[in-house]
Amino acid sequence: MKVYFDAVSTTAVNPEVLETYKKLLDEYYCNSDALYDDGVAIYDMQEKSRNLIAKMLGVRKDEIIFTSGASEANSLAIKGLCFAHPERKHLITSIYEHSSVHNSFRQLEEDFGYKVTYLMPDEDGHITADMVAKALRSDTLLVSIMQVNNEIGAINDVEGIARIVKKHPGTYFHTDITQGLGKVDIDLKDVDMASFSAHKIHGLKGSGALVKKQFVELLPLISGGQQEFSLRGGTSNALANTVLAKTMRIAMENKEKYHDQLKALHDHLYEGLSRIATVNYAKGLDTLMNISTPIPSEVLLNALNDKGIMVSSKSTCGSKKNEENRTLKALGLDEDHAIRISFDYTNTMEEADYFLTQLKEILDKYA
Numbered sequence: 001m002k003v004y005f006d007a008v009s010t011t012a013v014n015p016e017v018l019e020t021y022k023k024l025l026d027e028y029y030c031n032s033d034a035l036y037d038d039g040v041a042i043y044d045m046q047e048k049s050r051n052l053i054a055k056m057l058g059v060r061k062d063e064i065i066f067t068s069g070a071s072e073a074n075s076l077a078i079k080g081l082c083f084a085h086p087e088r089k090h091l092i093t094s095i096y097e098h099s100s101v102h103n104s105f106r107q108l109e110e111d112f113g114y115k116v117t118y119l120m121p122d123e124d125g126h127i128t129a130d131m132v133a134k135a136l137r138s139d140t141l142l143v144s145i146m147q148v149n150n151e152i153g154a155i156n157d158v159e160g161i162a163r164i165v166k167k168h169p170g171t172y173f174h175t176d177i178t179q180g181l182g183k184v185d186i187d188l189k190d191v192d193m194a195s196f197s198a199h200k201i202h203g204l205k206g207s208g209a210l211v212k213k214q215f216v217e218l219l220p221l222i223s224g225g226q227q228e229f230s231l232r233g234g235t236s237n238a239l240a241n242t243v244l245a246k247t248m249r250i251a252m253e254n255k256e257k258y259h260d261q262l263k264a265l266h267d268h269l270y271e272g273l274s275r276i277a278t279v280n281y282a283k284g285l286d287t288l289m290n291i292s293t294p295i296p297s298e299v300l301l302n303a304l305n306d307k308g309i310m311v312s313s314k315s316t317c318g319s320k321k322n323e324e325n326r327t328l329k330a331l332g333l334d335e336d337h338a339i340r341i342s343f344d345y346t347n348t349m350e351e352a353d354y355f356l357t358q359l360k361e362i363l364d365k366y367a
């Protein structure tokens, strides 16, 4: 049996999305900026998708910038804003952001002379509006705090943080909603920028977007032509951009449709895991669990892999680097013995049972 319990890392493409994408690829190959009819047809499809995405998120059509995913959207939001506003040199973020956010801040700090405040989560794993309020300075340009953490599933009140930042003149608020999209609702009213990715919600890899409110000025990181309001050069990935609206619509519909099934799966796994391991964090996303066992994570990962079970020990983007795990360290957890289990509506109770049985066998063998 093969069990994929790594939905936070990526997801399989939804069959409906795949079908549409394949049909489009078969039929359309022209450049979406070409002026002849076939080019215009592709452009129109992309723009229809932009419009639908904007409606789903409650923003304007020209506030959606298509990107290659959340890493690019995060980099564009953070560095693009700093490059457009060189007069303010203080930035605020959390210590447990995704590497695309964290390393953008590190680069600004180390290579461009910015001062960065890295907020530590409280004992519940949250970054709060109060922490942000205390860290704000007269020269703070940007606050970037993720909506849902990708390693423990902590859900932050980013709407509350956005309201605090809104009252602070000259400071912008960005949030990485990659792990929250389609799972945790968000009102983007006071949010200036938000990043997300298609492949976390059963869409295509290499597809995502940055929501950027109209009044926010950015400098492009990819210089080029008129694409994406001149903020992101390069021939548009127009067919991927076209199916992003469908991907999001299906994800939002499935949120309600599979709510009870996912809750049952969560409760079953939680109960089973609590009996044989330590569940490190149970206050966040229902579809993510971080556990600790006496077995070193790498050994456990391999043992599970031998049984056809796919889980992670940390964020996949840093899985081959020997860097410390910022999230677990901040929460005082032992990263060498922790693994992350994440699932979605494609997983079943049978898979959960198989996983629990195999895990118990491995633990018993190593005890």
Ligand code: PMP
Pocket (backbone or CB within 6 Å): 008, 009, 068, 069, 070, 071, 072, 098, 100, 146, 148, 149, 150, 176, 178, 179, 196, 197, 198, 199, 208, 315, 316, 317
């Ligand atoms: N932010 C978060 C919270 C993520 O979990 C990920 C994916 N690991 C990303 C950003 C990067 O997304 P992408 O793969 O689309 O660049």
